[in-house]
Amino acid sequence: AQKVTQAQTEISVVEKEDVTLDCVYETRDTTYYLFWYKQPPSGELVFLIRRNSFDEQNEISGRYSWNFQKSTSSFNFTITASQVVDSAVYFCAFGHYSSASKIIFGSGTRLSIRP
Amino acid sequence: DADVTQTPRNRITKTGKRIMLECSQTKGHDRMYWYRQDPGLGLRLIYYSFDVKDINKGEISDGYSVSRQAQAKFSLSLESAIPNQTALYFCATSDSGRTGGGEKLFFGSGTQLSVL
Numbered sequence: 001a002q003k004v005t006q007a008q009t010e011i012s013v014v015e016k017e018d019v020t021l022d023c024v025y026e027t028r029d030t031t032y033y034l035f036w037y038k039q040p041p042s043g044e045l046v047f048l049i050r051r052n053s054f055d056e057q058n059e060i061s062g063r064y065s066w067n068f069q070k071s072t073s074s075f076n077f078t079i080t081a082s083q084v085v086d087s088a089v090y091f092c093a094f095g096h097y098s099s100a101s102k103i104i105f106g107s108g109t110r111l112s113i114r115p
Numbered sequence: 116d117a118d119v120t121q122t123p124r125n126r127i128t129k130t131g132k133r134i135m136l137e138c139s140q141t142k143g144h145d146r147m148y149w150y151r152q153d154p155g156l157g158l159r160l161i162y163y164s165f166d167v168k169d170i171n172k173g174e175i176s177d178g179y180s181v182s183r184q185a186q187a188k189f190s191l192s193l194e195s196a197i198p199n200q201t202a203l204y205f206c207a208t209s210d211s212g213r214t215g216g217g218e219k220l221f222f223g224s225g226t227q228l229s230v231l
Contacts, residue, residue, distance in 0.1 A: 033217035
């Protein structure tokens with residue numbers, strides 16, 4: 001069965017520090033999707049990124065970057081020069097290639113950025 | 116206005132009561148989902164619907180039921196609420212137009228339910 005592990009329950013850093021959120025997944029599928037969602041204090045989950053298993057290229061979007069390594073079954077998320085507005089709970093998720101009904105979420109990492 | 120609207124935002128009820136959480140969307144998506152979020156457990160899928168006539172159980176459907184009244188409306192009912200159903204409930208939608216899965220989910224703001 002698929003499983004998504006976010007071992008870091010809570011992380012607290014000072015503003016402008018870089019921070020990496022870890023995500024490790026387990027699957028026997030050869031094709032699949034990985035996601036990151038952000039849940040700010042307002043509560044609503046917001047999609048950040050989707051990556052399919054065929055594409056192991058790292059992605060950068062502004063201060064955010066994602067490192068997908070199939071060999072270690074990891075999909076880590078790095079925030080560079082963190083800001084207070086980055087404070088949120090971040091969820092990593094796994095999706096079966098053929099059906100969105102089976103998106104499995106990790107338990108989330110609560111990130112606090114201190115001014 | 117929000118694309119995915121959940122009502123109510125907060126609800127306190129007593130054990131044994133029947134309650135309904137409602138979700139409506141203006142995104143025109145055909146697929147709708149109900150998740151619950153518990154601290155330390157992430158989000159778990161309760162029910163999902165791929166169209167008005169298609170309802171499916173998720174991983175934790177016991178004690179819940181759903182109704183897809185229209186493409187835009189998907190309600191979740193707790194037939195007889197119990198305290199361990201206290202949680203944050205999210206409705207989500209996705210568009211099946213994208214083939215091969217990997218659909219992005221769009222979430223409502225959530226309903227905080229407390230069962231006393």
